[in-house]
Amino acid sequence: MPKAIYTENLTKVYRSGFRLQKVKAVENLNLEVEAQEIYGFLGPNGAGKTTTIKILVGLAQPTSGKAVVLGRPAGDLGTKKLIGFLPESPYFYEYLNAVEYLTFCAQLSGIEQNRIKKQVEKMLALVRLDKFAHMPIRGYSRGMLQRLGIAQALIGDPELVILDEPMGGLDPIGRREFRDIILALKAQGKTVFFSTHILADVELICSRVGIILNGRLINSGRLDEILLSEIEGFELIVKGLDRKMVKVIERFASKVISSAENETYLEVTDEAGVERVLAIVREVGGKLISLQPKKKTLEDHFIDQIAKERLKAI
Amino acid sequence: MKLNAIIINTFRESVRDKVFIAIIIFSIITMLGARVIKPLTLGEEAKVIKDIGLNSITFFSVLIAILVGGRLVYKEIEKRTIYLILSRPVSKTTFIIGKYLGLLLVLFDSILIMTGVFYLFLLFLRIPANYFLVWAIIMTFFELAIITAIAIFFSTFTTPITSAIFTFAIYFIGHLTPDLKNLARIAKSPVITFMSDVLYYLLPNLANFNVKAQVVHNLVIDYRVTILTILYGIVYSAFIMFLSCLIFRNKDF
Incomplete structure (x- = not known):
């Protein structure tokens, strides 16, 4: 079985500002995510998590290096068909209602016309938005928007689900529901890759994690191994x-x-x-x-690692 | 099907937009308002009303093309709704073309509504209306195809306001292209001749799309020129859309 995600020396350089200064968002990133695992992608703000994800889902082109998703080049139309994606604090078309929006998403995902209606209904029920299916998205609360986000990511039964900061802005109940959905996906044999800086969620559900800082992967592996190696x-x-x-x-x-x-x-x-x-x-x-x-908690480990890296940089 | 989905979504977006509805209402008020100036028309009421009617259809649909077109792609990037489109198996070309055709569908429908109101108004005033008038409106539609393409072209890399200003400038100069050619002919300086020639061939020749004066005054229309102008409109729009796709293809989000 091919790896769900594989990157080799992935590098992304942006030019920003008036003088077009080079900013390395991701630098020689080597990432390996096995199929059917829940992988937590950790890092502080600005570490390069979102840029990496954008390359994986085809929203950005790498400057150099390789990104392979489900055994195919990242960004290819055929690859994108197998991925479900939820961006950080997603925006939707406010003038549509949930049914119209999910139907639109299903059409873009290339789901056959006769299966769309059923898929949409299934997704609405899964995220408990069926009662608000015909209400304009304009009137949705933050939690409802996040649930709609999950619905659009899961429509069409993708093999790999990529979530960027999915827990941001959710209350404890919302976060628990979210964890349950992610665990259910794993049970269905899907791969889930998600970025976060909320470590409690990672400890509860991830099989493996990668820690990224300043665009580079500074540690990765099974959560218990990472933490066990540091028994105090x-x-x-x-x-x-x-x-x-x-x-x-x-x-x-x-x-x-x-x-x-x-x-x-x-x-x-x-x-x-x-x-x-x-x-x-x-x-x-x-x-x-x-x-x-x-054991050290993931939080201790995370803060230690980042402090170490920052010291190195000095 | 993916292209259709984007076209229909663009159509929904524009039709549910307050700006669009306001523009349509204004155009109808302007057309009907032409009745007020009857005392000034010196017995030429029919011509004046037809003229105002046709010109308000053009003016307001150009307004829709520039204002809505200039925001169309920018808004998707700014609000990040584009993430959820381009992360699906949809190419950037399909996206841009879908947006373009969606807006053309909006323009087609609004022209249809405005033309319907216009004809009813003529009927109400017992002014004989011939199918000639429709020719002027069809020509306007192909002119809009070019303007919309230009608005979307700018919208792929600038803000809506900049796009609107540039598109309006091109629209304005596009109607003066015959003058550019004359300038090239009579200018003494070879630099000015060269510049005017370049602008003449580069900018869209929109003056050819304006046959309103001919139809209002029941003058003969040269259909050969009309068909050629329409073909020119299609080719020019396609070329601008091709450039938009090229720019958009290398864009990161």
Whole structure:
């Protein structure tokens, strides 16, 4: 099965301002997204996420490098037929209603005339806009607009769905609904590629992530691998130790967080330390209540990585 | 089908636009208002009313072509609605041509409405109306095809106001092209002769599309020239649209 998205040294240079200064929006980006995964594309504002996405969906031409989507060149009409796309804070034709708009989208996507009506109805039901189907889009709330955006992206059953900042402007309920839709897409065997800077969403639904900064990919991989490689220590809760024994194990712990009512909560830096603490606990007939690796959150990781890159730049 | 979808959407967009509706209402008021100046027509009421009628049809449809045409593509880029069109399997050429034909459909319909009102008005005033008048209106439509193409051409790379100013300037000079040719003939300086010649061949020759005076005064129309002028209109518009597509093809959004 070909990769859903594959880029090789993808570079986009814009010329901007009066003196046509060169601005590198994306620089030698190598991205690989497997089929049927949910891929989170992370980066702070202005990192090059939207530019990359625009190249993938054919709205912009790369200055150099290669972009392949579903085994075909990005931007080809045949490729675009297989992609659903939701831009950041999308605008729609306000003078149309949802049925007219989705019908228009379906026609442009090349869906056969006799299937259009059914597809439109299905999409409206999916995003719960069926009650407002004949209301002009002008009167829609922000959440309704975002739902219409999802409907237009999913019409025609695309293999790959590309979403640019889909959670922006949604309330917690809207975000949960959105996550459910994305997970449902994965269950149907679709690939979902989405950019965001809201990390909580990524931790909940993404199988793999890529972090982009200043147009370059600075880290990518499975979320648990990225985070596991940065275990900062272990947190233990043990029971049945008297004061004396607590003093003994304190030597192996980097920190005793609390010790009360027969329960001790401590932090140990490495696995050897954990073994020693456990041996003592067993010896005195104590009990292990819980043992957890202390992982960095994606947010910590993200901020660390960006700080590192910025230091390098200096 | 994709082209049709864009044509119909452009048509809907314009027809549901308040500017468009206002222009149509104004044109009808102007036509009917011609009745007021009856005392000034010195017995030539029929001619004056026909003249005002035909000219207001032209004037207001040119206004639609320039104002709506100049915003058509720009608005899609500015509001980013174009993202959701060009990310689908639609080529940029289909998009531009669809926008153009959509606006021509709008112009065709508005001319139809204005002409209908015009003929009813003539009927009401018992002024004999011949099919000659329709010739003038058909010629206007092909002139509009050129103006719309120019408005869209500018709209692919400038703002609506700049596009409107440029298109209006070309429309204005386009009606003076015979004078440019005369200037080239009588000018003493070879530079002026050269410049006038270049402008004469480069700018659309719109004066040929204006047969209003002939039809109002029941003069003979040379159909051979008329057909050639229409062909010229089609070729010129096609060429301008070709340039628009070339510019648009290399554009990033």
